Amino acid sequence: MKHHGVSNPEKSRIRIIRDHLSQLDLATYCHSCYNAPCIMACNFEALSKDPKTNAIVVDNDNCTACRSCISKCPHAAPSMHPNGEYVLICDLCGGTPECVTICPEQAIQYLKIEKADIIYKSIYAEEMAEKLIGRGVKKSE
Ligand code: SF4
Ligand code: SF4
Numbered sequence: 001m002k003h004h005g006v007s008n009p010e011k012s013r014i015r016i017i018r019d020h021l022s023q024l025d026l027a028t029y030c031h032s033c034y035n036a037p038c039i040m041a042c043n044f045e046a047l048s049k050d051p052k053t054n055a056i057v058v059d060n061d062n063c064t065a066c067r068s069c070i071s072k073c074p075h076a077a078p079s080m081h082p083n084g085e086y087v088l089i090c091d092l093c094g095g096t097p098e099c100v101t102i103c104p105e106q107a108i109q110y111l112k113i114e115k116a117d118i119i120y121k122s123i124y125a126e127e128m129a130e131k132l133i134g135r136g137v138k139k140s141e
Contacts, residue, residue: 001098001102011081012088013030013077013079013089013091014027014028014029014108015027015028015029015079016028028075029075029077030055030056030090032053032092033074033075036049036056037069037073037074038069038078041068041072042068042069044062044064044066045059046058046059047059047069047089050091050092053091053092053094053095055092055095056091057091058087063086065084065085065086069087097110
């Protein structure tokens with residue numbers, strides 16, 4: 001909505017994939033990689049980093065829709081605009097992500113990496129423990 005004025009998942013820069021088998025919702029989004037393979041893959045100077053937020057910024061005019069950044073991204077973050085003219089990558093809305101502000105369930109948080117890492121690891125450990133218990137592996141005393 002913030003960038004295109006419409007609610008259209010095809011134009012979203014973050015995507016949620018529901019895995020019905022494991023009952024998990026997996027989010028794909030830009031991780032603002034330190035070495036940014038997407039920037040290195042782009043031969044048209046269409047990608048840069050916002051020095052304030054570290055987010056990837058797309059220069060739509062320079063983008064040739066060659067898709068090199070899509071193929072090099074380890075997190076499947078970039079997607080092509082449905083009109084096929086330029087690539088879409090989350091730019092963190094300049095530092096105040098609208099998705100975080102608007103989500104009624106507070107399912108999306110924008111945290112410092114250290115805090116996010118702790119939460120992620122504890123959730124992962126909990127899920128793994130549940131899976132192991134489900135397979136009959138006992139918890140250690
Ligand atoms: S688009 Fe992909 S490669 Fe580029 S910074 Fe984001 S996660 Fe990393
Ligand atoms: S799709 Fe656009 S941003 Fe991505 S590598 Fe090609 S020109 Fe650069």
